[in-house]
Every structure is written in structure tokens, then in C-alpha cells.
Amino acid sequence: MRAGVNRRADPRPVRVLRKVEAGPVRARDPGCRAHVIWAGDDGGDGRGEAVTAGTARGGFRGWREAAEEALYGPDGFYRRPGGAGPAGHFRTSVHASPQFAGAVARLLCRVDEALGRPTALDFVDMAAGRGELVTGVLGALPADVADRVRPYAVELAGRPEGLDGRIEWRTAPPERVTGLLFANEWLDNVPVDVAEVDASGAARRVLVRADGTERLGEPLTGPEAAWLARWWPLPAEEGLRAEIGLPRDRAWAAAVGTLARGLAVAVDYAHTAGARPPFGTLTAFREGRETAPVPDGSRDLTAHVALDACAAAPALPGARLLTQRDALRTLGVTGGRPPLSLASTDPAGYVRALAAAGEAAELTAPGGLGDFGWLAQPVRTGDVLTG
Numbered sequence: 598m599r600a601g602v603n604r605r606a607d608p609r610p611v612r613v614l615r616k617v618e619a620g621p622v623r624a625r626d627p628g629c630r631a632h633v634i635w636a637g638d639d640g641g642d643g644r645g646e647a648v649t650a651g652t653a654r655g656g657f658r659g660w661r662e663a664a665e666e667a668l669y670g671p672d673g674f675y676r677r678p679g680g681a682g683p684a685g686h687f688r689t690s691v692h693a694s695p696q697f698a699g700a701v702a703r704l705l706c707r708v709d710e711a712l713g714r715p716t717a718l719d720f721v722d723m724a725a726g727r728g729e730l731v732t733g734v735l736g737a738l739p740a741d742v743a744d745r746v747r748p749y750a751v752e753l754a755g756r757p758e759g760l761d762g763r764i765e766w767r768t769a770p771p772e773r774v775t776g777l778l779f780a781n782e783w784l785d786n787v788p789v790d791v792a793e794v795d796a797s798g799a800a801r802r803v804l805v806r807a808d809g810t811e812r813l814g815e816p817l818t819g820p821e822a823a824w825l826a827r828w829w830p831l832p833a834e835e836g837l838r839a840e841i842g843l844p845r846d847r848a849w850a851a852a853v854g855t856l857a858r859g860l861a862v863a864v865d866y867a868h869t870a871g872a873r874p875p876f877g878t879l880t881a882f883r884e885g886r887e888t889a890p891v892p893d894g895s896r897d898l899t900a901h902v903a904l905d906a907c908a909a910a911p912a913l914p915g916a917r918l919l920t921q922r923d924a925l926r927t928l929g930v931t932g933g934r935p936p937l938s939l940a941s942t943d944p945a946g947y948v949r950a951l952a953a954a955g956e957a958a959e960l961t962a963p964g965g966l967g968d969f970g971w972l973a974q975p976v977r978t979g980d981v982l983t984g
């Protein structure tokens with residue numbers, strides 16, 4: 598069900614969210630939200646009891662800690678032995694078409710040129726799932742580059758059986774990378790805390806129990822409050838929410854820090870300052886359906902990425918944000934239909950070309966994968982993503 602899959606017959610959703618309308622979260626979408634208990638409901642003073650995240654009073658803790666365990670604990674959604682893996686629950690660009698891996702292979706070739714064709718060229722598939730992207734890239738590289746490439750899959754889940762023996766499977770990226778580090782739909786799965794504005798207008802940490810019940814915890818202070826003020830300021834309107842992207846900024850800066858020379862790319866569903874969703878984007882996916890975000894280990898928990906904040910985190914020159922549509926067009930994925938005349942001269946070729954055009958259209962579609970953000974960070978190289 599991966600490469601070459603018939604997209605019309607593929608029921609797995611792309612993890613991009615519907616547009617959020619204004620209105621209180623709980624009233625707006627009750628079917629897709631966890632039930633919320635306010636402190637007032639359980640005998641508090643109506644403004645919520647101050648509970649420090651991590652103390653887990655009554656099983657309540659911050660979303661970051663809860664999601665960390667639910668996704669990456671020993672029995673977590675992504676690490677559980679024998680789990681279906683990401684492709685069993687939703688589809689990413691990697692699963693949508695082999696053209697995505699082909700484009701990444703072409704990007705790796707551009708990085709290779711920019712680096713002066715080193716004797717060892719690293720390709721790091723960061724958050725590799727089941728290794729689908731690195732496998733596709735290896736298959737798409739010209740022989741002279743494939744011979745020099747050192748492929749790594751960085752993933753918290755175990756190495757899948759039957760993976761190409763050339764691929765080194767690791768839980769952390771290698772150091773001193775010379776080449777390309779590519780992170781497709783990683784940062785949205787880096788757990789974050791959620792802030793919500795209370796009745797007095799203060800932003801407080803949202804606490805959650807394993808059954809998805811929420812309540813408000815302590816007011817946010819320190820680096821988290823500073824992050825919100827800089828990247829996602831919350832007006833003093835009760836019920837507004839934001840995801841605090843600080844752990845993602847740090848994760849991205851650390852990943853970029855593993856490069857000695859080359860390019861790091863993060864691809865994800867994203868938002869930027871001025872267009873943040875008023876109620877946040879925290880949601881879940883399981884077995885091909887979007888579902889309520891409950892940190893019980895049974896589902897993927899995800900939230901859109903403040904990619905502009907990530908871009909600023911490494912404090913390096915040359916960071917660039919572009920849409921997947923523009924990035925893939927630069928890399929030769931255009932989605933143009935084949936000429937009708939081909940249907941009479943080469944009917945089988947025409948059908949193949951039509952299917953390829955359909956896949957390219959999905960990868961670049963407005964309102965879908967095409968709107969994903971690409972964050973490209975060169976490290977001691979030039980811009981290789983310009984057409």
C-alpha cells in the first residue's frame with residue numbers, strides 16, 4: 598500500500614486539518630475533542646487549581662509529558678513491537694507516491710554537487726517510520742552517487758525486517774553529517790504542551806488524563822511564556838489555545854547541529870505568525886481516521902508546526918521556508934497531464950503517465966500535501982533549492 602498506490606482507492610487520510618472556524622472549541626467540534634473538566638466542575642475556585650505539569654495529580658499532567666509516554670513509552674503508539682507503523686494509520690507524501698523519494702534523491706544530488714562530490718555523502722532519514730523514504734531514495738539515486746552514499750534511518754521504533762542492509766538504523770542522528778538530513782512529518786510528532794486562556798485572560802497549561810479529560814493547570818511563565826509572547830501571542834479571550842512549540846525548536850536546532858556541511862530539511866503541516874489557528878490544532882489519527890486526541894497509546898497525537906519559530910532556532914544564515922508545491926516543482930515534480938496523442942501511440946505509457954500525473958497532483962495539491970511547509974537550512978553550503 599505504499600509506493601504506486603491508487604490514491605482514489607487508498608482510504609488513509611493525509612494528516613492535514615480542516616480549516617478551523619471561530620467559536621469556542623468545545624461547542625465547535627464536540628465529536629473531535631476530549632471532554633473538558635474545569636476546576637469549577639470539581640470543586641475548585643472557578644479559575645482552576647494550580648497544578649504543576651508532571652506532578653500528575655489525579656493522573657493529570659501536561660500534554661507534552663502525556664504524549665511523550667503515549668507515543669514513545671515502551672508500549673507507546675510508535676514504539677510498540679508489532680505495531681502497524683505510520684503507514685497503517687495515515688499516509689504521508691512518502692506513502693503517496695515514489696515521486697516524493699525521487700525528488701528527495703534529486704535534492705541529495707544537488708547537495709552532493711554543492712559539496713564538491715565528497716567520497717562519503719550522508720543521507721539521514723530523520724524519523725524514518727519503516728524506512729520507506731531512505732529505501733526509495735537509495736533506489737532512485739544514479740549509480741555514481743549511490744556508490745558514495747551512507748544511508749541512515751533515525752527512528753525510535755525498531756528496525757523493520759527485510760530493510761536494505763546498507764541502511765544504518767539508529768535512535769539518534771549521526772554526528773558530523775556531510776550531506777542531507779531530511780525530516781518528513783517528524784516535528785508534528787514532537788510532543789508539546791498546550792496553553793489555554795482562562796476566564797481572567799491568563800494563559801495556563803492544559804492538563805490531561807490518560808482518558809483525554811482535560812483541566813487547566815498553572816499559569817505559564819518563563820521560557821514557555823516568552824515563546825508564546827514571541828511566536829503565538831494569545832489575546833485575553835477565554836478558550837483560545839496554542840501549542841507551545843519550544844521543544845520542536847530545540848529538536849530542530851539539535852538536528853541541524855549534527856550537520857558539518859550540507860542541508861537540513863523539515864517538511865510538515867505548518868503555520869506561521871499572523872495565521873495561527875485560534876484554538877490550536879492538536880488532534881489524533883488511528884487506523885485511517887482522524888479521532889479525538891486521547892493520550893492512551895492507542896493513536897497518533899499530532900499538532901501543526903510553528904515552522905517559522907523552528908526556522909529561527911538554530912540562528913544560522915540561509916534558512917528558507919517554502920511550500921511543498923514550490924519545493925517539488927523546483928525538483929521536477931510538475932503534475933502535467935500527458936498529451937492525448939500518447940493514448941493512441943502508446944496506450945500503456947499513457948495510462949502510466951496519467952497515474953504519475955495524478956500522484957504529482959496529490960503531492961502538490963492546494964489544501965493538501967502541496968500546502969505543507971518545507972524548512973530548508975543550509976550549513977556551510979549555498980541554496981540548492983532554487984530552480
Ligand SMILES: C[S@@+](CC[C@H](N)C(=O)[O-])C[C@H]1O[C@@H](n2cnc3c(N)ncnc32)[C@H](O)[C@@H]1O
Pocket residue numbers: 675676683689690691692723724725726727729730751752753754768769780781782783786787
Ligand atoms: C508521522 S511519522 C513519519 C514517518 C516518515 N518520516 C514518513 O514521512 O512517512 C513520525 C515518525 O517519527 C518518529 N519519531 C518521533 N520522534 C523521533 C525522534 N526523536 N527520533 C527518531 N524518530 C522519531 C516516530 O516514531 C514516527 O515513526
